Amino acid sequence: MSDSVFPLINSHPFTQAQLRSLTVKIKQWGQELGFAQIGICDTDLTAEEPKLQEWLDKGYHGDMNYMQAHGMMRARPHELHPGTIRVISARMNYLPPEAGFAANLKDPNLAYISRYAGGRDYHKMIRNRLKKLGQMIQAELDTMDAGKTNFRPFVDSAPILERPLADKAGLGWTGKHSLLLNQEAGSWFFLGELFIDLPLPVDIPIEEGCNTCVACIKSCPTNAIVEPYIVDGRRCISYLTIELQGAIPEEFRSLIGNRIYGCDDCQLVCPVNSKAPLTVESDFHTRDPLKQPELLTLFSWNEAEFLKITEGSPIRRIGHKRWLRNIAVALGNAPASQKIIDALEARKNSDEVDELVIEHIDWALIQQNERLIQQSNSISRKTQRVIRSVEKGLPRDA
Ligand code: B12
Ligand code: SF4
Numbered sequence: 540m541s542d543s544v545f546p547l548i549n550s551h552p553f554t555q556a557q558l559r560s561l562t563v564k565i566k567q568w569g570q571e572l573g574f575a576q577i578g579i580c581d582t583d584l585t586a587e588e589p590k591l592q593e594w595l596d597k598g599y600h601g602d603m604n605y606m607q608a609h610g611m612m613r614a615r616p617h618e619l620h621p622g623t624i625r626v627i628s629a630r631m632n633y634l635p636p637e638a639g640f641a642a643n644l645k646d647p648n649l650a651y652i653s654r655y656a657g658g659r660d661y662h663k664m665i666r667n668r669l670k671k672l673g674q675m676i677q678a679e680l681d682t683m684d685a686g687k688t689n690f691r692p693f694v695d696s697a698p699i700l701e702r703p704l705a706d707k708a709g710l711g712w713t714g715k716h717s718l719l720l721n722q723e724a725g726s727w728f729f730l731g732e733l734f735i736d737l738p739l740p741v742d743i744p745i746e747e748g749c750n751t752c753v754a755c756i757k758s759c760p761t762n763a764i765v766e767p768y769i770v771d772g773r774r775c776i777s778y779l780t781i782e783l784q785g786a787i788p789e790e791f792r793s794l795i796g797n798r799i800y801g802c803d804d805c806q807l808v809c810p811v812n813s814k815a816p817l818t819v820e821s822d823f824h825t826r827d828p829l830k831q832p833e834l835l836t837l838f839s840w841n842e843a844e845f846l847k848i849t850e851g852s853p854i855r856r857i858g859h860k861r862w863l864r865n866i867a868v869a870l871g872n873a874p875a876s877q878k879i880i881d882a883l884e885a886r887k888n889s890d891e892v893d894e895l896v897i898e899h900i901d902w903a904l905i906q907q908n909e910r911l912i913q914q915s916n917s918i919s920r921k922t923q924r925v926i927r928s929v930e931k932g933l934p935r936d937a
């Protein structure tokens with residue numbers, strides 16, 4: 540291949556060999572900074588625009604107004620940060636050790652918290668590391684006397700189609716659950732990007748590997764994966780427990796089970812995740828109070844405790860009221876117990892609830908009381924008669 544020259548950056552041209560060598564270094568620096576993988580793509584997402592538009596037209600974003608606020612900029616990285624011609628896409632693993640998924644989902648008195656959220660918030664951490672990567676690239680250009688590069692890091696919250704970019708950059712394929720995954724890494728990773736104005740060589744996307752599997756679609760508790768690759772956000776437990784500000788629609792409450800913050804089910808049933816590596820970041824390990832936590836313990840936290848224990852964690856952003864809203868739903872789904880009914884009633888009478896929380900507590904109380912009656916109905920009539928006569932005739936010994 541000839542070493543053609545790119546006229547660029549403050550009139551300092553690069554040869555292809557220089558760009559190739561810089562790319563090798565970028566990938567190595569990425570690993571040194573804790574990223575599991577780095578890929579590079581151009582900014583052309585025109586093929587995604589009609590699909591994004593259709594998703595918005597169907598209202599799948601629900602109350603996530605930010606998803607439509609920037610029009611098609613989400614699919615046009617060069618509009619978000621002018622001058623961008625390449626996206627350096629990075630992924631960072633978050634699966635904590637001893638995740639205890641099954642034990643947690645099996646016990647309806649425990650709260651299930653999505654495993655990406657049990658440790659430190661990833662946004663700032665990943666953005667800082669991407670910024671560092673940009674600075675390392677600049678330092679290298681300085682040694683080549685190659686002028687200034689224009690870069691900007693992003694993670695999650697900017698109007699960017701992160702998953703399609705990572706797909707283009709060869710980090711994985713888009714699974715039928717709409718997340719990115721790959722054979723070695725599974726899907727337990729976050730995505731982030733460094734937008735840049737250097738004409739770096741791009742990576743080749745990898746082929747989709749779901750084949751005939753549909754496990755995620757079949758296992759979604761709320762049938763949120765309405766078609767392969769398409770998630771109706773309004774039905775997803777992640778949306779219902781994290782993004783939604785108002786009341787959780789009743790049709791979903793019993794389906795939510797004990798999931799009080801996010802959901803991992805579509806990833807848990809994914810066969811590709813059987814080999815997924817654990818995170819190397821201790822910051823993503825689950826904090827002690829959030830390991831297999833009792834619903835009643837979490838429900839008893841006052842606002843100050845909630846803020847203290849969730850400091851620096853992604854959970855904090857939903858605030859104490861929506862935390863209580865979500866736990867009330869899970870308590871409504873728990874086995875009937877007088878202790879739960881007492882806790883719900885005590886919380887209802889506390890000064891830390893508003894109408895939203897009270898409405899969910901009332902729903903939970905109805906579920907609990909109905910279940911108590913069902914449970915007492917499961918005792919035979921003869922025994923029930925004995926119980927009644929003991930309660931009536933032997934009140935001291937009842
Ligand atoms: C909004 C959002 C949500 C919403 C909506 C989810 C969704 N699928 O859109 C809600 C709140 C529900 C959500 C939930 C979760 N999210 Co989220 N979310 C986002 C966010 C901010 C935007 C996603 C987006 O652009 N949606 C718009 C729709 C149109 O995009 P899409 O789903 O990719 O749709 C495309 C496909 O439908 C595709 N398509 C259509 N037809 C076809 C056909 C074929 C053959 C193919 C291949 C594709 C295809 O075209 C569409 C346009 O590109 C991104 C961060 C970001 N800025 O990108 C994180 C992000 C996608 N979320 C992430 C995570 C981790 C989650 C959860 C796992 C969290 C949890 N445990 O609770 C769940 C998983 C739920 C799921 N199965 O998607 C990670 C995913 C990492 C990964 N490995 O892919 C991201 C990238 C955040 C990050 N920086 O790490 N999320
Ligand atoms: S995160 Fe849960 S609710 Fe959302 S699509 Fe996956 S399985 Fe369904």
Ligand code: SF4
Nearest residue numbers: 714715749752755809
């Ligand atoms: S569960 Fe099956 S269909 Fe869904 S993403 Fe994994 S491999 Fe693909």
